[in-house]
Amino acid sequence: MSGFLYGVVLQWKLDIRSKSLFVTCYIVPLIFFLLMGGIFLSVMPEMRSTLIQSMIVMSVSMGAFIGVPPSLLETYGSDIKKVYKANGVPLCLGLVTMFISAFVHLLSSCLIIMLLAPILFDAVLPVSLPFFFLALVIYILVSLSIGSILGLLIKNQAKLTMTAQLIFLPSIMLSGVMFPIDLLPDFLKIIGYIFPAFWGYCLMLDRGFCLENLWYLILIFSAAVIACAILLHKQKFK
């Protein structure tokens, strides 16, 4: 157990030192938040009540889809995975430690947004903080599980970057976090429903925590866990 905990803490430090996760979890989302927060509210003042949720969806999506997969590729697409086998520890340990570490980074980034938004932009805090945090935790888990599939599945850095962008950009543009989804044409609305960002955003809104918004996220998370288990199993017998 102490080896596991040491591994998680070490991974957390490595993520900060490696800069790529640090940039995608903190620097870019926070700069985006500071710039776009002001612009959004000047264009659409009614976004004051959803600014925190919007910026959090953007921050989590960026960290999970763009920041985490390269770290996983670095481990599972290289000789680093042999370290686990050579020391008789399960191959999934790398994924688990990276997942937990990234979860803490993303949660920290979201907390910074939550603390700054009311001060800087007079944003409205969620009415029910327990439900909001529960929804946030669920969305982070789902996003990280998708990021994990990308990192385990794609063995080429260029392809990984492209695929991650193909998931990240529609997640942000079609989920209602940048502008109300009602403004989109019907076919784009339907595409938006495929991405978990839409459901995560709905779940975090006031009075949004309900089964209608939750079932799809649970389905995606369950499927992602199974996919990750299969991908790790394949790695084990390579």
Added chain:
Amino acid sequence: MKDAIQVCELKKKYGSHMVLKGLNVQIKKGEIFALLGVNGAGKTTTLECVEGLRKYDSGMVIVNGKMGIQLQSSSLPIHIKPIEAIKLFAKWNKTKPDFSVLNSLGIKAFENKLYIQLSTGQKRRLHLALALIGDPDIIFLDEPTAGLDVEGRRSLHEQIRKLKLKGKTIVLASHDMAEVETLCDRIAILKKGNITFCGTASELSEKIGRKYFIHIKTQQGDHTLETDNIEDTLLSMLSELKQKEIRVLDIKVDRGTLEQHVIDMVRREEE
């Protein structure tokens, strides 16, 4: 005494390419054993199958003892510090780092640097230190001194000899014949997935045919002669040189290096 490692009829193929074709080898406890062969001969695949890092198709591998594996330089995250890697490996192995071993490898001097900032020699020493965590009985070293300077090689050879004195079994794959000749008790030559020779270096020279090499330096240049009959060849050569009044500057006789023997062995198998 039980063998440290027994490999029987080991087969492995990548796609349709058969890399190991029913390989058999026994490695004794406490010996330094080298796997030699040209690139693509199957050295790393053999090691990885024995280490449990790679699945093989058929055959049997028995390892009697705890293994320590010196991994390649690309096997640690670039932002990890040596001290962190050592602590992590120690925790995984449910042990405490043996600081006397770490000090003897000179890890202390660079324990707080990032892995990416280490020199090749420092990385090699770190990987050896990591392989020794958990006090293994059998240590696998893959190209242990590749890229090291003279001092680095000497220091690492000393460490390997110390490990042998402690009764450890050491298995190494190397291209460096001089290293193998000075360190190893027995060698195996791998060629196209099979072992073509397994024994001591002197057994190999016997098998090759007890050749002698006469290296002679004269005023007219350097020459090397190969012979089975050292006495007659040397006498006739010296008398011929005397007759022609050619002055001999230096003369050396040896039985060839391991490198020459391995090359001969590989050529002979090809013929």
